[in-house]
Amino acid sequence: MLRDAGRIAAKDLRIERRSRVLTTQVLPFALIVIVLFAFALDASTDALRRFTPGLFWVTVLFAAVLSVQRIFAVEVEDGALDALRLSGVDPASIFLGKAAAIATQLVVVEVLLGLSVVVFYDAEPDDVVLAAVAGVVAAGGVAAAGSLYGALVVNLRVRDTLLPVLLLPVLAPVLIAATRAYGDAFGTSAVDGWAWLGVLGLFGVIYLLLGILTYGVLLEES
């Protein structure tokens, strides 16, 4: 199952490397949001530094919506999703492969955003390990939910507008936990970031289990 998932993730990342949507659209979009937040907060470096964790993760979620839309859009063309189903690959592998591809892209987005907040918001993490681990775990949780909801709306004509309506409320617990963990990592709030990392992990596991259990039903005739 994991080997097939790896192949599907590799296929999606190969398409991504060739089409360069991540580098030419998603990353610039994330950067624009970071800049717009600075304008919205009156270009106050103090305020931006204080709110860095929240602004960072809201931007990641916006970028995640784009990544999920993109990674499933390629499956609509030429009946690629039907071909994937006909290949006999376990639906759970398809789910995990898609989630891994989305998570990989999100980690790239997070690295760029991390550098951006250091430069633009003058915010440097006190605990780099916590920031890195929370970044990867949160990317996994977001990607698992994204993979589930991306497949859910893939064949709908209104998928681009419906996906954020369905996905963002589901990701609210991830946003809260990741913001808390980063609050500790960046020293902007007095909380135990490692405890919030546990919450992040818990939601990640829940979304993964839901995806593994329901993907077969979802792909059956969608």
Add this chain to the structure above:
Amino acid sequence: MSTRPSTGSTVTRVIGIAALIALALLLCAAFWWSEPDAQQGDAVRLFYLHVPVAILEYVAFIIAGVGSVMYLWKRSVFGDVMAHAAAEVGVVFCALTLITGSLWGRPTWGTYWDWGDVRLVTTLILLLLFVGYLALRQVPGDRHTRSKQAAIVALVALIDIPIINRSVEWWANRTLHQRSTLIEGKIEDINAFATFLGFLACGLVLSWFLVHRFRVAWLEREVATHGLERALSERRAEGAEV
């Protein structure tokens, strides 16, 4: 003799009349028979509506969850239609919970909304999750596929309910909500009676809405399934007459 199409029946009319009587009694109990609270003053009168509506909102969403499981497991059309109806009624009750809670919170807590209150925020998230569910339901397309997708969305949304329910205990230092007043038996006499009336009235209203919404959704489904066949047979009959 043709009868006027209706989703009502003797049972629903009895439920409807009982709901109206219970609501009238609730108004009397809340505004005249009960006394203002020592701490909350007159704001406590909203409590008789807010608490029942909040708890019955869970009931509606849990019915939606059970219906969703029935559909995913047994392809039960009854379960699917019930889930849709219950989710719609649940959204109305959830919105009412937030509105009455905000109105109650202003005089009691000094604010309409507090982002630090976990129960408040998780209830809002639940509302948004089921608004998404209803948005998905509205998308045209293959009925079976849509029902299946909606069932999964409903089950994911249900994860929020235990979090809302336990939030007052889990984040005791981050909530304006009091602990379970009803379970701990802190309310007495006429206040308890008014709360009971609140549950009765809101429960009857929920049942009335649920039955009617279920029947409307069922008829919509029947029309979608048999409407074309009926129209074709009518056209054929017209042709035969000529």
